[in-house]
Amino acid sequence: MSATIEYGKKEIRVYLDGEIDxxxxxxxxxxxxxxxxxKRPSLLIMDFGKVGFMDSSGIGLVMGRYKAMxxxxxxxxxxxxxxxxxxxxxxxxxxxxxEIKQREVV
Amino acid sequence: MNTTxxxxxxxxxxxxxEGFSRVAVCAFVASLDPNIEELTDIKTAxxxxxxxxxxxxxxxxxxxxxxxxxxxxxxxxxxxIRDKGVGIEDIEKAMEPLFTTSDDERAGLGFAxxxxxxxxxxxxxxxxxxxxxxxxxxxxxxxx
Numbered sequence: 238m239s240a241t242i243e244y245g246k247k248e249i250r251v252y253l254d255g256e257i258d259x260x261x262x263x264x265x266x267x268x269x270x271x272x273x274x275x276k277r278p279s280l281l282i283m284d285f286g287k288v289g290f291m292d293s294s295g296i297g298l299v300m301g302r303y304k305a306m307x308x309x310x311x312x313x314x315x316x317x318x319x320x321x322x323x324x325x326x327x328x329x330x331x332x333x334x335x336e337i338k339q340r341e342v343v
Numbered sequence: 344m345n346t347t348x349x350x351x352x353x354x355x356x357x358x359x360x361e362g363f364s365r366v367a368v369c370a371f372v373a374s375l376d377p378n379i380e381e382l383t384d385i386k387t388a389x390x391x392x393x394x395x396x397x398x399x400x401x402x403x404x405x406x407x408x409x410x411x412x413x414x415x416x417x418x419x420x421x422x423x424i425r426d427k428g429v430g431i432e433d434i435e436k437a438m439e440p441l442f443t444t445s446d447d448e449r450a451g452l453g454f455a456x457x458x459x460x461x462x463x464x465x466x467x468x469x470x471x472x473x474x475x476x477x478x479x480x481x482x483x484x485x486x487x
Binding site (some may be wrong): 256258259260262263266290291292293294296297298300301320321325328329 | 358359365384390391398449455456
């Protein structure tokens with residue numbers, strides 16, 4: 238699991254890569270929170286395009302970052318979810334916290 | 344129901360084993376030729392149960408996790424995931440969506456995911472002795 242962080246003018250984009258479970262989520266959330274606190278962006282985009290597997294730890298990861306973004310008065314957007322990751326996010330009702338988009342099927 | 348094939352696994356309750364255990368279960372049931380959605384459902388449900396055993400059962404302390412996967416004649420698989428951890432006092436409350444005893448950014452949706460991704464879910468537990476999660480799913484295989 239890795240997270241690549243790209244800094245825009247007012248936004249931060251995080252490209253997640255690999256499998257998200259309880260083990261890996263613990264490792265990457267610190268680096269994302271550090272970026273949020275340092276840059277205080279108005280928008281955080283979490284890109285799940287390269288996430289091959291995700292369990293409910295992915296929900297915790299998004300909810301935790303939503304709270305972090307709220308503390309700097311920013312928003313969150315989740316992009317490129319696989320159909321199954323989208324299913325897990327919907328189960329949690331995460332669309333109430335921010336925009337949630339499924340991967341486009343090619 | 345007659346068992347046609349069975350797998351038993353025992354491993355340490357370390358979070359690094361979450362990935363191994365879900366992949367091992369899926370590799371075993373692959374003989375039934377499940378479709379990708381079924382495989383992902385099983386993988387996710389196993390990941391939730393094993394994470395529960397590590398985080399809640401053993402409270403991140405060392406212990407053993409035991410998995411038994413049974414395949415039955417009618418393409419039904421049963422996955423039993425057992426720990427000898429602290430046990431659950433109130434199972435009904437533990438199964439409520441969003442309920443969690445952990446402050447470590449857990450969404451409290453483990454059982455909800457297991458329930459919605461598998462056909463059957465049974466949780467039995469005894470405080471001080473541990474918890475057993477039993478899940479069943481019928482494998483339908485390739486979609487036409």
